Amino acid sequence: MKLDVVTIFPEYLQPLRAALLGRAIERGLIEIGVHDLRDWTYDVHRAVDDAPYGGGPGMVMKPQVWGEALDTVCTERSRLVVPTPAGTPFTQTMARAYAEEEHLVFACGRYEGIDQRVFDDAARRMPVDEVSIGDYVLVGGEAAVLVMVEAVVRLLPGVLGNPVSAEQDSFSDGLLEGPSYTRPEVWRDLPVPDVLRSGNHAHIDRWRRDQALERTYHRRPDLLERLGEADLDARDRAV
Numbered sequence: 001m002k003l004d005v006v007t008i009f010p011e012y013l014q015p016l017r018a019a020l021l022g023r024a025i026e027r028g029l030i031e032i033g034v035h036d037l038r039d040w041t042y043d044v045h046r047a048v049d050d051a052p053y054g055g056g057p058g059m060v061m062k063p064q065v066w067g068e069a070l071d072t073v074c075t076e077r078s079r080l081v082v083p084t085p086a087g088t089p090f091t092q093t094m095a096r097a098y099a100e101e102e103h104l105v106f107a108c109g110r111y112e113g114i115d116q117r118v119f120d121d122a123a124r125r126m127p128v129d130e131v132s133i134g135d136y137v138l139v140g141g142e143a144a145v146l147v148m149v150e151a152v153v154r155l156l157p158g159v160l161g162n163p164v165s166a167e168q169d170s171f172s173d174g175l176l177e178g179p180s181y182t183r184p185e186v187w188r189d190l191p192v193p194d195v196l197r198s199g200n201h202a203h204i205d206r207w208r209r210d211q212a213l214e215r216t217y218h219r220r221p222d223l224l225e226r227l228g229e230a231d232l233d234a235r236d237r238a239v
């Protein structure tokens, strides 16, 4: 998979080369390009923004600069992803869909956003998604790109050491994951739950499922409402 990011803060995307993602690059599983938007300016000030039509606070990023940048970076096989608090929510389902793409291009806006015609124009040639990572406001899209790229790349075949961990994630069955324990058996007077040391794997599976249901009920009741009857068994309904 090829990933490109266009930003006025290329250094902010350095973490893409660290840890899990860095190893995925070294192993040739992904290729990441980070591009400085100002490379597509021609004036002495390298201006990327201008005052908004209609007035109001802040500045809007100029369409000419973004247009040339995207003309260079995108192909007819790209999907353009625009991080914005005004976007549709980024979910695990979208991460799974993005993991099937051959080329993702992220356009990081700052200020009050990017002239809308940039995306209207790009949408004539490629799919364009305006996406939010949550109900809060960031200064720019860079941190959101780090989040989305990590969520997508860990799903690519060969990236995680143990693919079962991706299959058992929170959200993979529509529930939050329950608690985990390791040695010692008692720590600061707190014991590991007996069932986990019982060796009875039917009991352990049932206990984990119940913990996931209870945690989801308390922390994310909205997720339980989205589960169909088909996703719950008779014992689930009793919890």
Ligand code: 6GU
Pocket (backbone or CB within 6 Å): 082, 083, 084, 085, 087, 131, 132, 133, 134, 135, 136, 137, 138, 139, 140, 141, 144
């Ligand atoms: Cl994707 N971008 C920005 N700038 N702010 C956000 C966001 C994205 N998601 C939530 N807040």
